[in-house]
Amino acid sequence: MTGKSLAQLADAGLIHASWVEPLAPVAADIADIGERLRAEGAPYLPSGELVLRAFRTPLDAVRVLIVGQDPYPTPGHPIGLSFAVDPHVRPLPRSLTNIYREMSDDLGIAPAAHGDLSAWADQGVMLLNRVLTVAPGAPGSHRGWGWERVTEHAIRSLASREQPLVALLWGRDAANLTGLLGDTAIVASAHPSPLSARRGFFGSRPFSRVNALLEEQGAAPVDWRLPG
Numbered sequence: 001m002t003g004k005s006l007a008q009l010a011d012a013g014l015i016h017a018s019w020v021e022p023l024a025p026v027a028a029d030i031a032d033i034g035e036r037l038r039a040e041g042a043p044y045l046p047s048g049e050l051v052l053r054a055f056r057t058p059l060d061a062v063r064v065l066i067v068g069q070d071p072y073p074t075p076g077h078p079i080g081l082s083f084a085v086d087p088h089v090r091p092l093p094r095s096l097t098n099i100y101r102e103m104s105d106d107l108g109i110a111p112a113a114h115g116d117l118s119a120w121a122d123q124g125v126m127l128l129n130r131v132l133t134v135a136p137g138a139p140g141s142h143r144g145w146g147w148e149r150v151t152e153h154a155i156r157s158l159a160s161r162e163q164p165l166v167a168l169l170w171g172r173d174a175a176n177l178t179g180l181l182g183d184t185a186i187v188a189s190a191h192p193s194p195l196s197a198r199r200g201f202f203g204s205r206p207f208s209r210v211n212a213l214l215e216e217q218g219a220a221p222v223d224w225r226l227p228g
Contacts, residue, residue: 003034015055022059022157029146036145037133044133044142045071046078053080054128055154056121062158063124063219064210065167065184067174070131073139081127083192085115087228098192098201103224106205112226119226128154130173152180159184164219166210171196185213 006027010017023030030052037044046053068082072093077085083096092100092115100111121127130151135141158165159182167184169175171191178186187209190200211221 003031003038006030009052013056014049015052016058018059019055019154023055023150023154026150026153029149033133033146033150043075043136045073045075045136046080046133050078050080051132054082054121054126054132057124057126059157059161060163061124062126063164063166063214064120064222065126065128065155065158065165066120067155067167067169067177068127068129069171069173070129070140070143071134073134073137073141075136078134079116079118080132081117081121082129083115084117084127087114087116089115094194095192095197098194098197102192102197102202102204103207105202106207107224109225112228114226114228117226120222120224123222125222126158152177155180164214164217166213166217168206168210170201170206185217187213 004012006015006020006023009015010020066082071078071080072085077089079086083099085093085096096115097111103109104111117127128151131143131145131147132151133142133147155177159180165184167177167181167186169177169186169188171193175188187206189204189206190196192201207224214221
Protein backbone atom coordinates (compact mmCIF):
# COMPACT_ATOMS: atom_id res chain seq x y z
CA MET A 1 0.00 0.00 0.00
CA THR A 2 1.22 3.46 -0.85
CA GLY A 3 0.84 6.56 1.29
CA LYS A 4 -1.90 8.07 -0.86
CA SER A 5 -4.97 9.94 0.33
CA LEU A 6 -8.38 8.46 -0.41
CA ALA A 7 -8.80 10.93 -3.28
CA GLN A 8 -5.45 9.88 -4.70
CA LEU A 9 -6.41 6.22 -4.36
CA ALA A 10 -9.57 6.98 -6.33
CA ASP A 11 -7.61 8.88 -8.98
CA ALA A 12 -5.35 5.85 -9.32
CA GLY A 13 -8.33 3.53 -9.76
CA LEU A 14 -7.61 1.64 -6.53
CA ILE A 15 -11.02 2.52 -5.05
CA HIS A 16 -14.14 4.00 -6.65
CA ALA A 17 -14.58 7.74 -6.15
CA SER A 18 -17.95 7.15 -4.49
CA TRP A 19 -16.17 5.67 -1.45
CA VAL A 20 -13.92 8.69 -0.78
CA GLU A 21 -16.44 10.58 1.34
CA PRO A 22 -17.94 7.57 3.17
CA LEU A 23 -14.47 6.30 4.14
CA ALA A 24 -13.20 9.71 5.24
CA PRO A 25 -13.85 9.02 8.97
CA VAL A 26 -11.50 6.00 8.80
CA ALA A 27 -8.95 7.49 6.39
CA ALA A 28 -6.46 7.86 9.25
CA ASP A 29 -6.86 4.16 10.10
CA ILE A 30 -6.14 3.19 6.49
CA ALA A 31 -3.11 5.48 6.41
CA ASP A 32 -1.81 4.10 9.73
CA ILE A 33 -2.11 0.51 8.53
CA GLY A 34 -0.34 1.40 5.30
CA GLU A 35 2.46 3.05 7.26
CA ARG A 36 2.79 -0.01 9.50
CA LEU A 37 3.04 -2.29 6.47
CA ARG A 38 5.73 -0.11 4.95
CA ALA A 39 7.62 0.28 8.23
CA GLU A 40 7.72 -3.46 8.88
CA GLY A 41 8.91 -4.11 5.34
CA ALA A 42 7.65 -7.68 5.47
CA PRO A 43 5.67 -9.30 2.67
CA TYR A 44 1.90 -9.13 2.91
CA LEU A 45 -1.08 -10.32 0.90
CA PRO A 46 -2.78 -9.43 -1.35
CA SER A 47 -0.46 -7.20 -3.38
CA GLY A 48 -0.72 -3.51 -2.54
CA GLU A 49 -2.88 -2.50 -5.48
CA LEU A 50 -5.47 -5.15 -4.54
CA VAL A 51 -5.79 -4.50 -0.80
CA LEU A 52 -8.77 -2.15 -1.21
CA ARG A 53 -10.18 -3.83 -4.31
CA ALA A 54 -13.59 -4.48 -2.72
CA PHE A 55 -14.09 -0.71 -2.73
CA ARG A 56 -13.86 -0.55 -6.53
CA THR A 57 -17.53 -1.51 -6.62
CA PRO A 58 -19.36 1.85 -6.60
CA LEU A 59 -21.16 2.52 -3.32
CA ASP A 60 -24.52 3.06 -5.00
CA ALA A 61 -24.13 -0.12 -7.06
CA VAL A 62 -23.74 -2.46 -4.07
CA ARG A 63 -26.83 -4.62 -3.63
CA VAL A 64 -25.33 -7.70 -1.95
CA LEU A 65 -22.70 -7.81 0.79
CA ILE A 66 -20.74 -11.03 1.35
CA VAL A 67 -18.46 -10.83 4.38
CA GLY A 68 -15.31 -12.90 4.72
CA GLN A 69 -12.64 -13.02 7.43
CA ASP A 70 -9.18 -12.24 6.06
CA PRO A 71 -7.34 -12.95 2.80
CA TYR A 72 -6.01 -16.35 1.87
CA PRO A 73 -2.44 -16.49 3.24
CA THR A 74 -0.96 -18.31 0.24
CA PRO A 75 1.09 -16.12 -2.15
CA GLY A 76 -0.57 -15.79 -5.54
CA HIS A 77 -4.01 -16.70 -4.21
CA PRO A 78 -5.86 -13.61 -2.84
CA ILE A 79 -7.19 -10.94 -5.21
CA GLY A 80 -8.77 -8.54 -2.72
CA LEU A 81 -12.26 -10.06 -2.86
CA SER A 82 -13.53 -12.29 -0.07
CA PHE A 83 -13.60 -16.01 -0.89
CA ALA A 84 -12.14 -15.37 -4.39
CA VAL A 85 -8.75 -16.46 -5.69
CA ASP A 86 -6.62 -15.73 -8.73
CA PRO A 87 -8.04 -17.43 -11.85
CA HIS A 88 -5.00 -19.70 -12.18
CA VAL A 89 -5.15 -21.17 -8.66
CA ARG A 90 -5.65 -24.94 -8.52
CA PRO A 91 -6.96 -26.69 -6.57
CA LEU A 92 -9.62 -24.27 -5.40
CA PRO A 93 -9.90 -23.50 -1.68
CA ARG A 94 -12.24 -25.95 -0.01
CA SER A 95 -14.58 -23.21 1.25
CA LEU A 96 -15.01 -21.97 -2.31
CA THR A 97 -15.56 -25.51 -3.55
CA ASN A 98 -18.35 -25.83 -0.99
CA ILE A 99 -19.84 -22.50 -2.11
CA TYR A 100 -19.92 -23.78 -5.68
CA ARG A 101 -21.49 -27.06 -4.55
CA GLU A 102 -24.26 -25.23 -2.72
CA MET A 103 -24.80 -22.90 -5.69
CA SER A 104 -25.21 -25.96 -7.91
CA ASP A 105 -27.70 -27.52 -5.50
CA ASP A 106 -29.55 -24.23 -5.08
CA LEU A 107 -29.65 -22.90 -8.64
CA GLY A 108 -28.41 -25.73 -10.85
CA ILE A 109 -25.33 -23.72 -11.86
CA ALA A 110 -22.35 -25.90 -12.75
CA PRO A 111 -19.28 -25.11 -10.63
CA ALA A 112 -16.72 -22.89 -12.33
CA ALA A 113 -13.26 -24.31 -12.94
CA HIS A 114 -11.67 -21.16 -11.47
CA GLY A 115 -12.13 -19.15 -8.30
CA ASP A 116 -12.27 -15.62 -9.69
CA LEU A 117 -15.50 -14.01 -8.43
CA SER A 118 -14.95 -10.70 -10.23
CA ALA A 119 -18.13 -11.24 -12.24
CA TRP A 120 -20.10 -11.06 -9.00
CA ALA A 121 -18.36 -7.84 -7.98
CA ASP A 122 -19.17 -6.38 -11.38
CA GLN A 123 -22.86 -6.90 -10.59
CA GLY A 124 -22.78 -5.09 -7.27
CA VAL A 125 -21.86 -7.98 -4.99
CA MET A 126 -19.38 -6.52 -2.51
CA LEU A 127 -16.97 -9.26 -1.43
CA LEU A 128 -15.54 -7.68 1.71
CA ASN A 129 -13.16 -9.29 4.17
CA ARG A 130 -13.22 -8.01 7.75
CA VAL A 131 -9.41 -7.76 7.63
CA LEU A 132 -7.85 -6.73 4.33
CA THR A 133 -4.26 -7.94 4.63
CA VAL A 134 -2.41 -10.96 6.00
CA ALA A 135 1.18 -12.14 6.33
CA PRO A 136 2.05 -15.03 3.98
CA GLY A 137 1.47 -18.36 5.66
CA ALA A 138 -0.02 -16.78 8.80
CA PRO A 139 -3.83 -16.71 8.83
CA GLY A 140 -5.29 -13.97 11.00
CA SER A 141 -1.92 -12.29 11.46
CA HIS A 142 -3.22 -8.76 10.79
CA ARG A 143 -6.31 -8.95 12.93
CA GLY A 144 -6.42 -6.13 15.44
CA TRP A 145 -4.37 -3.82 13.22
CA GLY A 146 -7.34 -1.52 12.59
CA TRP A 147 -8.91 -3.06 9.51
CA GLU A 148 -11.95 -4.03 11.54
CA ARG A 149 -12.77 -0.36 12.19
CA VAL A 150 -12.45 0.37 8.49
CA THR A 151 -14.67 -2.44 7.31
CA GLU A 152 -17.25 -1.99 10.05
CA HIS A 153 -17.55 1.66 9.06
CA ALA A 154 -17.96 0.64 5.42
CA ILE A 155 -20.72 -1.79 6.38
CA ARG A 156 -22.53 0.91 8.36
CA SER A 157 -22.24 3.21 5.34
CA LEU A 158 -23.85 0.59 3.12
CA ALA A 159 -26.65 -0.09 5.58
CA SER A 160 -27.45 3.61 5.98
CA ARG A 161 -28.27 4.08 2.30
CA GLU A 162 -31.91 3.97 1.31
CA GLN A 163 -31.23 1.42 -1.41
CA PRO A 164 -31.80 -2.31 -1.85
CA LEU A 165 -29.28 -4.41 0.03
CA VAL A 166 -29.01 -8.01 1.19
CA ALA A 167 -26.21 -9.14 3.52
CA LEU A 168 -25.01 -12.72 3.13
CA LEU A 169 -23.41 -13.69 6.44
CA TRP A 170 -21.61 -17.01 6.60
CA GLY A 171 -20.32 -18.15 9.99
CA ARG A 172 -20.22 -16.75 13.49
CA ASP A 173 -17.75 -13.94 12.79
CA ALA A 174 -19.93 -12.58 10.00
CA ALA A 175 -23.11 -13.01 12.05
CA ASN A 176 -21.59 -10.78 14.72
CA LEU A 177 -22.00 -7.87 12.28
CA THR A 178 -25.78 -8.06 12.40
CA GLY A 179 -25.97 -5.10 14.77
CA LEU A 180 -24.24 -2.88 12.21
CA LEU A 181 -26.77 -3.64 9.50
CA GLY A 182 -29.90 -1.99 10.87
CA ASP A 183 -32.92 -3.02 8.84
CA THR A 184 -30.88 -4.64 6.09
CA ALA A 185 -32.23 -7.98 4.86
CA ILE A 186 -29.95 -10.79 6.02
CA VAL A 187 -29.35 -14.35 4.86
CA ALA A 188 -27.25 -16.16 7.48
CA SER A 189 -25.97 -19.70 7.86
CA ALA A 190 -22.95 -21.71 8.93
CA HIS A 191 -19.63 -20.99 7.24
CA PRO A 192 -18.79 -22.91 4.03
CA SER A 193 -15.48 -24.15 5.44
CA PRO A 194 -15.00 -27.92 5.61
CA LEU A 195 -15.28 -27.75 9.40
CA SER A 196 -18.78 -26.29 9.39
CA ALA A 197 -20.39 -26.65 5.96
CA ARG A 198 -22.39 -29.70 7.05
CA ARG A 199 -23.66 -27.88 10.11
CA GLY A 200 -26.02 -25.59 8.27
CA PHE A 201 -24.36 -24.26 5.14
CA PHE A 202 -25.26 -27.11 2.82
CA GLY A 203 -28.95 -26.88 2.10
CA SER A 204 -29.25 -23.23 3.14
CA ARG A 205 -30.01 -22.09 -0.45
CA PRO A 206 -28.37 -18.67 0.03
CA PHE A 207 -28.29 -17.62 -3.60
CA SER A 208 -31.98 -18.07 -4.35
CA ARG A 209 -32.87 -16.49 -1.00
CA VAL A 210 -30.71 -13.44 -1.73
CA ASN A 211 -32.31 -13.02 -5.14
CA ALA A 212 -35.81 -13.33 -3.69
CA LEU A 213 -35.04 -10.62 -1.13
CA LEU A 214 -33.59 -8.36 -3.81
CA GLU A 215 -36.71 -8.74 -5.91
CA GLU A 216 -38.87 -7.96 -2.87
CA GLN A 217 -36.95 -4.67 -2.63
CA GLY A 218 -37.48 -3.91 -6.30
CA ALA A 219 -33.92 -4.75 -7.34
CA ALA A 220 -32.80 -7.08 -10.10
CA PRO A 221 -31.55 -10.52 -9.03
CA VAL A 222 -27.88 -11.42 -9.32
CA ASP A 223 -26.78 -13.69 -12.14
CA TRP A 224 -24.53 -15.98 -10.09
CA ARG A 225 -23.06 -17.76 -13.11
CA LEU A 226 -19.34 -17.26 -13.63
CA PRO A 227 -17.73 -17.09 -17.08
CA GLY A 228 -15.25 -19.69 -18.19
